[in-house]
Amino acid sequence: MPIQVLDQSTINKIAAGEVIERPSSVVKELVENAIDAGATAITIEIKEGGISFIRITDNGSGIAPEEIKLAFLRHSTSKIKSIEDLMNVSSLGFRGEALSSIAAVSQIELVTKTADSFTGIRYVIEGGKEVSFEEVGAPDGTTFMIRNLFFNTPVRRKFLKTAATEAGYINALLEHLSLSHPDISFRFISNNQNRLHTSGNMNLKDIIYSVYGRDITKNLIELDVSTQDMHITGFIGKPAICRGNRGFENYYINGRYIKSHIITRAIEEAYRGFIMPHNYPFTALHFQINPSILDVNVHPTKMELRFSKNEFVYQFVLDAITDALNRRELIPEVKPSD
Ligand code: ADP
Ligand code: MG
Numbered sequence: 154m155p156i157q158v159l160d161q162s163t164i165n166k167i168a169a170g171e172v173i174e175r176p177s178s179v180v181k182e183l184v185e186n187a188i189d190a191g192a193t194a195i196t197i198e199i200k201e202g203g204i205s206f207i208r209i210t211d212n213g214s215g216i217a218p219e220e221i222k223l224a225f226l227r228h229s230t231s232k233i234k235s236i237e238d239l240m241n242v243s244s245l246g247f248r249g250e251a252l253s254s255i256a257a258v259s260q261i262e263l264v265t266k267t268a269d270s271f272t273g274i275r276y277v278i279e280g281g282k283e284v285s286f287e288e289v290g291a292p293d294g295t296t297f298m299i300r301n302l303f304f305n306t307p308v309r310r311k312f313l314k315t316a317a318t319e320a321g322y323i324n325a326l327l328e329h330l331s332l333s334h335p336d337i338s339f340r341f342i343s344n345n346q347n348r349l350h351t352s353g354n355m356n357l358k359d360i361i362y363s364v365y366g367r368d369i370t371k372n373l374i375e376l377d378v379s380t381q382d383m384h385i386t387g388f389i390g391k392p393a394i395c396r397g398n399r400g401f402e403n404y405y406i407n408g409r410y411i412k413s414h415i416i417t418r419a420i421e422e423a424y425r426g427f428i429m430p431h432n433y434p435f436t437a438l439h440f441q442i443n444p445s446i447l448d449v450n451v452h453p454t455k456m457e458l459r460f461s462k463n464e465f466v467y468q469f470v471l472d473a474i475t476d477a478l479n480r481r482e483l484i485p486e487v488k489p490s491d
Pocket of ligand 2: 182185186245246247249251
């Protein structure tokens with residue numbers, strides 16, 4: 154075959170494979186966009202684990218009529234202008250890949266309205282091709298409806314798990330998104346059933362209660378420490394509620410659910426001596442870290458993070474948690490069954 158430049162639709166389908174792996178990837182990208190748009194209330198509805206239907210409604214900024222089609226182009230973003238901005242991103246998105254990727258592999262219906270415009274716009278795009286663009290009445294904010302994910306990439310579709318398993322992934326994701334944003338009210342409905350509802354009242358303990366229940370909530374130690382470039386707030390579990398896996402080690406960095414080897418190591422080192430080997434603690438911690446010591450551009454799904462000052466981050470987290478655990482040694486233990 155002679156060398157040819159791939160057409161845009163093929164490029165988008167290939168790129169979609171990296172960003173959009175399953176229904177939970179769609180939910181992640183769209184909810185993050187809603188958060189970046191300043192929403193204070195976000196509703197997520199799915200049917201059949203999100204495979205046949207996902208609807209995400211937010212009360213954020215909306216997209217201006219003249220920017221809607223632009224938003225669906227690959228590498229179009231309103232969040233950074235140049236590579237220098239990357240070092241200071243505080244928004245969740247910045248690569249401009251989500252909408253073009255989702256559009257390439259599904260049927261999207263978008264209704265959006267900014268506070269400045271008189272009417273909203275309804276935009277339909279299927280498999281990356283525009284179907285319609287028309288004015289409609291709508292409240293301020295944005296609603297995305299995604300139907301028949303991977304309808305035009307049957308191989309991808311075949312690799313999906315059962316609807317119940319896919320719904321489980323979405324549920325876990327939304328628990329993390331709620332814990333990472335106590336200021337936003339989340340509502341999750343799966344097959345017409347309410348699964349999660351948080352109030353957005355800023356109270357992290359309330360969210361821990363709705364996600365993990367009473368036993369965990371009764372055994373927390375509060376943390377609030379800061380130094381130059383870093384502020385840690387939230388809760389760690391008393392040693393009594395440790396688990397045999399890392400599933401309860403939740404932490405969020407500048408509002409992102411992200412993993413960092415440095416932070417995980419520091420947390421586990423702090424608990425050494427307090428819990429048995431091969432047990433792991435409960436944490437729900439928020440790290441506010443000066444973006445200038447972060448590098449978030451390491452992977453398309455942005456799940457890993459690097460620091461320019463590893464040693465400083467490690468020592469500060471280790472000391473903060475060790476101090477909190479030693480402080481609580483003075484307080485009588487509350488058993489999980491109390
Ligand atoms: P990124 O989030 O990396 O900028 P996306 O492809 O996810 O890229 O979105 C492209 C652009 O569309 C965003 O930069 C934003 O301007 C706009 N956008 C997407 N979703 C929303 C939303 N829910 N509310 C307002 N604007 C949105
Ligand atoms: Mg985005």
